[in-house]
Amino acid sequence: xxxxxxxxxxxxxxxxxxxxxxxxxxxxxxxxxxxxxxxxxxxxxxxxxxxxxxxxxxxxxxxxx
Amino acid sequence: xxxxxxxxxxxxxxxxxxxxxxxxxxxxxxxxxxxxxxxxxxxxxxxxxxxxxxxxxxxxxxxxxxxxxxxxxxxxxxxxxxxxxxxxxxxxxxxxxxxxxxxxxxxxxxxxxxxxxxxxxxxxxxxxxxxxxxxxxxxxxxxxxxxxxxxxxxxxxxxxxxxxxxxxxxxxxxxxxxxxxxxxxxxxxxxxxxxxxxxxxxxxxxxxxxxxxxxxxxxxxxxxxxxxxxxxxxxxxxxxxxxxxxxxxxxxxxxxxxxxxxxxxxxxxxxxxxxxxxxxxxxxxxxxxxxxxxxxxxxxxxxxxxxxxxxxxxxxxxxxxxxxxxxxxxxxxxxxxxxxxxxxxxxxxxxxxxxxxxxxxxxxxxxxxxxxxxxxxxxxxxxxxxxxxxxxxxxxxxxxxxxxxxxxxxxxxxxxxxxxxxxxxxxxxxxxxxxxxxxxxxxxxxxxxxxxxxxxxxxxxxxxxxxxxxxxxxxxxxxxxxxxx
Numbered sequence: 001x002x003x004x005x006x007x008x009x010x011x012x013x014x015x016x017x018x019x020x021x022x023x024x025x026x027x028x029x030x031x032x033x034x035x036x037x038x039x040x041x042x043x044x045x046x047x048x049x050x051x052x053x054x055x056x057x058x059x060x061x062x063x064x065x
Numbered sequence: 066x067x068x069x070x071x072x073x074x075x076x077x078x079x080x081x082x083x084x085x086x087x088x089x090x091x092x093x094x095x096x097x098x099x100x101x102x103x104x105x106x107x108x109x110x111x112x113x114x115x116x117x118x119x120x121x122x123x124x125x126x127x128x129x130x131x132x133x134x135x136x137x138x139x140x141x142x143x144x145x146x147x148x149x150x151x152x153x154x155x156x157x158x159x160x161x162x163x164x165x166x167x168x169x170x171x172x173x174x175x176x177x178x179x180x181x182x183x184x185x186x187x188x189x190x191x192x193x194x195x196x197x198x199x200x201x202x203x204x205x206x207x208x209x210x211x212x213x214x215x216x217x218x219x220x221x222x223x224x225x226x227x228x229x230x231x232x233x234x235x236x237x238x239x240x241x242x243x244x245x246x247x248x249x250x251x252x253x254x255x256x257x258x259x260x261x262x263x264x265x266x267x268x269x270x271x272x273x274x275x276x277x278x279x280x281x282x283x284x285x286x287x288x289x290x291x292x293x294x295x296x297x298x299x300x301x302x303x304x305x306x307x308x309x310x311x312x313x314x315x316x317x318x319x320x321x322x323x324x325x326x327x328x329x330x331x332x333x334x335x336x337x338x339x340x341x342x343x344x345x346x347x348x349x350x351x352x353x354x355x356x357x358x359x360x361x362x363x364x365x366x367x368x369x370x371x372x373x374x375x376x377x378x379x380x381x382x383x384x385x386x387x388x389x390x391x392x393x394x395x396x397x398x399x400x401x402x403x404x405x406x407x408x409x410x411x412x413x414x415x416x417x418x419x420x421x422x423x424x425x426x427x428x429x430x431x432x433x434x435x436x437x438x439x440x441x442x443x444x445x446x447x448x449x450x451x452x453x454x455x456x457x458x459x460x461x462x463x464x465x466x467x468x469x470x471x472x473x474x475x476x477x478x479x480x481x482x483x484x485x486x487x488x489x490x491x492x493x494x495x496x497x498x499x500x501x502x503x504x505x506x507x508x509x510x511x512x513x514x515x516x517x518x519x520x521x522x523x524x525x526x527x528x529x530x531x532x533x534x535x536x537x538x539x540x541x542x543x544x545x546x547x548x549x550x
Contacts, residue, residue, distance in 0.1 A: 016392065017249040020256040024265050033257060034390030037250070041392045044246045052242050 005050035008043060015040025077319075081150035087322040093329035096317070099244030100330075101305075101337030102251060104184045104381075104401035108449045109304075110345025111379035115283050116292035116450065120276040126294045127342065130301025131334040137302070137309040138318075139327030141464075145471050146318035153315045157463060160470050161495040162484035167418050168491075169463060169499075174415030176456050178432050181225075181408040182439025183446035188401030189214065189221045191382030191394045200380040201362045202443040210443045218440045225402060226433020229409040230426040236410075240403035248336055250396040254388045255344025258351035261388070279350035283377045286361055296516060300450060301338055303521040306457025310525050312464035348384035349377075359383050379447070409433045451510070454517025458506045461521050462528035466495050469529045479536050487541070494535035502527035 019033045077086065113123055149156060158166045190200045198213045209215050228236060259265060262275040269275065284290065308314045309330075318326060352360045360383070361375040381401075385393030413429030420428065439445055445452065474481040484492045505527075506520035 013245060013249055016246060017253055020253040020260070020389075024256050024260040026260075026265070030257070030261070033253075034392065037253060037389050037392035041246065041250075041395055045242070048242045048246075049238075 002051045005047045008047035009051070012040040012043030012047060015043065077150075078152060079155050082319045086320065088320045088326075089322055090326045090329065093317070093321065093326040094332055097329045097331075097333035098336065099241065099333075101333035102244065102248050102341050102400075103337065104187045104397070104404040105180075105449060105453070106251065106337055106341040107187055107345050107381035107385065107397055107400060108183065108379065108446050109453070110342040110347075111349035111381075111384065112447075112450050113292060113297070113342065114276075114279055114346045114349050115287065115290075115377060115379055117280055117284060117290040118292040118297055119280070120273045122292075122294040122297055123343065123346070126297030127301045127339050130298040131331075131338055133298070133302040134305060134309060134334055134338075135328060135331045138314065138330045139324070141468070142309055142312055142314050143318050143321060143324050143327035145312070145467060146315045147321055147324065148471070149315070150319040151315070152319065153313050153467075156312075156315065156467055159482040159485035160466060160492065161463075162489045162491040164490035165484075165492060165496055169460075170415040170418050173460060174412035174432065175435070176459060177408045177412040177415070178435040179439045179445060179452065180456065181405040181412065181432070181436035182222075182442075183449055183452065184401040184405035184408065185218055185222045185225060185436055185440030186443055186446040187381050188225070188398050188405065189218045189382075189440065190380050191385065191397035191401070192221060193217050194382045194386045194394055199362070200378065200382070200443065202376075202378050202447045204364070206444045206448075207442060208444070209441055214443075215441050219437060222433060222437025222440055225405050226409055226430055226437065228402075229406045229413065229433060230429040233407050233410040236403060236406040239399070240407075243399050243403060247396055247400055248341070250385075250389060250392060251336075251341040251344045254385060254393060254396075255340070255347045257388045258344070258347035261351040262347075262354050275350055275354065279353045282353045282357065285373045286375050286377050296518075299516075300454065300518045303457050303461075303518045304338070304453045306454075306518075306521045306525075307460035310457065310464045310521060311461040312467050313460070315467070345381075345384070348388050349379050352384055352387050353377065356387065359387065405436065409436050412436070451517045454519075454521065455507070455510060458510065458517060458520040458524050459503055462499050462502055462524045465525045465529035466498060466532050469532050473533060474536065477533065477537070479540050483536065483540060492539075494532055494539045498528050498532035498535055501531060 015036045019028060019036045022028045023030060023033045077083070118126075151159075154166060154170070157169065161169070186200075192198075193200060193214060196217075198217055199211060200214055201210050203209065210218075259270070259275070264270055264275040303310070314330075321327070349360065360377055360380070362378045363374070364376050381397050382394060385397045387393075389396070409432045410429060412432035412435075413425055416431055417423060417425050417428040470481045474483075480486055483489070483494075502524040506524040509515040510517045510520055
């Protein structure tokens, strides 16, 4: 189950990061980029909590800028 | 987890980290990879463009500034962290006394509230996009935005404060999960913006017209401004001054097994303070080129136009929406929320340290209220470059006290960790050494208009020297003789 979730996370992260390169290259339109990024975002937040249950980092309550 | 132990990392709060708990370098690289890509990046990046920084200055200045920051972590923080293996707060308590640490913590908490306020503004700017609520920045520093946006800030602030009052763990987990996605969204925003500006050829990228054209538009509306190479270098180096010069990251590196762990902040710096800042700046450039009406707001009532009608305002929600649609909006909301939440949580803990009879939840709500009020003044987020420098100026010098105490006190025949040895609640030498340069620094920033980041290192050095001199005057001879024996 966890390995499937990891693969889904990887694919969904790709949906966020890769279509913009196709848009940059002129292969797809901006609307396709926006909708795939949204689909990737939803998929990422559904699949990643299944496997990313790592221990909180030692500075999890620290403030970052 | 008790309130006490939750304050600074949870474990080994008042004892050196044992060898069995040390962590390998990989853990630090993994940890820092998700750091520094936060809600602030959506504000800071566009501010560089709005301030008139040239593209070459930005690319090279950020490179050098971030390198200097990494070197500072590696050679200033890590050696002390590994030698002492104590948290910043416990080290300060031993040097400055428990009472003074509480005062320092409250100052820290108040600054956190203002930082959280800026993040509430950032989140509200994104939430407002689907509702068509405009985000305008008044010229008066203490002016409010339009009533709809102010009401939205109140709603967002209350929600964030309530979640923070429930503890930081859940939010920290969301932040953990969101970090890789957020970095991907930042990168995507930058690439989309370049393509939107038709800067998708080597010639267009090297020519840089997409950037210089945007600066020309900003300056035509907002007036001439400049943000030079060294200003960028110093800002990038010192915007996290509280963490490296101020030694806040002692709490992290006390777990380091090897000094090489000190290079790990590089990944956070170059993802968050290089790629993300540049990507966020490109968002504003793209919006100015394609839909300037969304970035140029009418000047507030009572003000006059400096140049062309209107003023350029960086609205993070609008910028991200224009580039990546709803995924961009979600990124701004989550980035702002995951930054504001732990900030309010820690501020609540700091306030509770002064009023221990009050519950942490109540103190977190107080911190949330301060942050929400601060967030209602959009100039706070619009002035984030200055605020972050001020933050380093106020908190950074305490790192000089730790540096001098560790390296120089015994060399000059004085007692280190004096408050612990003398039983003092407040080491007067630390108090004066800290407040005096900070007061002068704040005067220069707010009254003389000094760029805030420029004050960090002079204040740090002055604080260290003053601490050494004042310790010579205030340490009792009996304590000093113990060292010389």
